[in-house]
Every structure is written in structure tokens, then in C-alpha cells.
Amino acid sequence: MKITGGCLCGAVRFESTELPVITRVCWCRLCQYLGAGSGTVNTCFKTENFTVHGVTSDYSNVADSGNVMHRLFCPSCGTPMFSSAEARPHLIFVRAGTLDDPEIAQPAMTIWTAQAPSWGCIASGLPRVERQPPPPASNP
Numbered sequence: 341m342k343i344t345g346g347c348l349c350g351a352v353r354f355e356s357t358e359l360p361v362i363t364r365v366c367w368c369r370l371c372q373y374l375g376a377g378s379g380t381v382n383t384c385f386k387t388e389n390f391t392v393h394g395v396t397s398d399y400s401n402v403a404d405s406g407n408v409m410h411r412l413f414c415p416s417c418g419t420p421m422f423s424s425a426e427a428r429p430h431l432i433f434v435r436a437g438t439l440d441d442p443e444i445a446q447p448a449m450t451i452w453t454a455q456a457p458s459w460g461c462i463a464s465g466l467p468r469v470e471r472q473p474p475p476p477a478s479n480p
């Protein structure tokens with residue numbers, strides 16, 4: 341098992357030796373910046389089986405939940421790549437557009453729909469959560 345991906349220019353590559361934990365579409369206000377007006381599609385992997393090659397830039401801030409979040413992007417081409425919460429270092433969220441095979445990212449739910457604009461295209465067949473749902477996995 342090997343899932344691979346990378347940024348637009350190829351300077352940053354990654355691989356996981358395990359299938360993702362879950363994929364969620366996020367319409368929080370911050371994701372609308374990263375998604376060029378749309379939500380983002382985020383595929384969650386366990387960091388213990390996840391390797392990044394290349395150098396990323398890190399924009400960190402404090403989320404509404406109080407968590408310190410890191411959002412990593414390629415400094416050369418600007419592709420948004422990963423996010424992680426300091427409180428949950430065992431998980432990494434991968435922007436699904438960076439997967440070599442985007443079919444791997446099958447969203448299970450849409451979150452933060454309360455912050456989506458009225459014209460936002462939100463999948464009708466998926467469960468919706470208005471704000472932040474519980475963490476997808478709770479490994480130690």
C-alpha cells in the first residue's frame with residue numbers, strides 16, 4: 341500500500357503507507373481563502389505512516405477552538421498542502437487536490453456549513469455539520 345502526491349511544481353512530495361482515516365469537505369472561512377472561494381477537501385492520514393519530502397512553509401494561527409493550527413504550503417508554487425493541530429500531532433490533513441489519485445479522497449461529510457456563502461455548492465448526499473465536529477480519530 342502506497343498513496344502518493346505532491347504540489348503543482350513537484351518540489352514537495354509525500355507518501356502514506358496506509359489508507360486515509362477519513363476525508364471531509366470544510367467550508368470554514370479560513371478554508372475559503374485556501375480554496376480560492378470554495379471549501380477545501382481534506383484527507384486525514386496518520387502521521388506515523390506519512391512521509392514528506394521537500395521543504396514546506398508554515399502559516400500558523402489559533403483556531404476558534406483554541407487549537408494552534410499549522411497550514412503548510414509549497415514556497416515555490418504556493419499549493420496549499422497540509423494542515424495539522426498541535427493538540428493532535430498523530431494526524432495530518434492533506435489537501436485532496438495534491439493526491440496523485442484524487443479518487444482516494446471520497447468525502448464522508450461536509451463541515452462548517454454555517455460559514456459557507458449562499459452560493460456555495462454543498463453535496464446533498466453527505467451529512468452536514470454546521471461547525472467543528474469531533475476529531476476523526478483519537479489515538480494517544
Ligand SMILES: [Zn+2]
Nearest residue numbers: 347349414417
Ligand atoms: Zn510546489
Ligand SMILES: [Zn+2]
Nearest residue numbers: 366367368371
Ligand atoms: Zn476549514
